[in-house]
Amino acid sequence: MSPLQEGPVGPFPEGADPDEYDRLRRRVMWKMPTGLFVIGSRAGDRRNLMTANLVVQVSHDPKLVAVSVEKDAVTNALIKEGGVFVVNVIDREDRAIVRKFTKPVEHDGEQSLNGFAVHDGRTGAPILDQALAYIECEVRNTVELGSHTLFLGEVVDAAFQKPEETEVLRMEDTRMNYGG
Numbered sequence: 001m002s003p004l005q006e007g008p009v010g011p012f013p014e015g016a017d018p019d020e021y022d023r024l025r026r027r028v029m030w031k032m033p034t035g036l037f038v039i040g041s042r043a044g045d046r047r048n049l050m051t052a053n054l055v056v057q058v059s060h061d062p063k064l065v066a067v068s069v070e071k072d073a074v075t076n077a078l079i080k081e082g083g084v085f086v087v088n089v090i091d092r093e094d095r096a097i098v099r100k101f102t103k104p105v106e107h108d109g110e111q112s113l114n115g116f117a118v119h120d121g122r123t124g125a126p127i128l129d130q131a132l133a134y135i136e137c138e139v140r141n142t143v144e145l146g147s148h149t150l151f152l153g154e155v156v157d158a159a160f161q162k163p164e165e166t167e168v169l170r171m172e173d174t175r176m177n178y179g180g
């Protein structure tokens with residue numbers, strides 16, 4: 001496996017200054033609207049929650065949701081081993097929560113991660129009690145992309161935990177960026 005490239009990633013348009021183009025391309029790509037979710041994963045007794053925006057439905061039949069996860073993330077190892085993940089859809093009012101899951105969680109028992117109440121879904125992966133809704137998936141396909149692994153999961157359970165009309169959190173509701 002080759003180490004990840006340092007500095008701007010090509011290809012570059014002819015004549016472009018790599019650093020300048022890199023900064024511009026990043027700002028353009030940050031404009032792509034996305035949601036903002038907390039991914040639950042589980043392998044054996046190990047559970048984790050991770051903030052992620054690279055999450056999208058990719059097929060109607062079968063019902064597939066794709067999640068792109070950094071190679072070195074704890075979540076990556078847990079999804080590979082456990083073969084499942086949960087997309088926790090977050091209430092817009094709970095936007096502060098996403099800052100709590102940008103590092104591997106502290107385990108404070110089965111019912112709480114980083115002080116947030118969780119319960120196991122059908123797949124065994126952790127669902128945040130305060131999530132607006134959750135989508136549980138079993139991994140059907142895994143694609144190694146480079147910096148990230150794309151997990152394609154079939155939806156095996158989904159439900160609301162709050163009223164359906166509750167406003168959902170999106171990336172644009174925060175001052176955060178990722179990727180680009």
Ligand SMILES: Cc1cc2nc3c(=O)[nH]c(=O)nc-3n(C[C@H](O)[C@H](O)[C@H](O)COP(=O)(O)O)c2cc1C
Pocket residue numbers: 048049050051052053054055068069070072073074075076101102103104105176177178
């Ligand atoms: C706004 C935001 C969005 C993020 N989106 C993703 C993502 O889609 N995929 C990913 O692998 N990491 C994403 N991250 C980074 C992870 O949350 C972070 O690297 C985390 O430490 C890795 O999780 P883990 O090691 O606890 O599994 C995002 C971070 C932020 C702040």
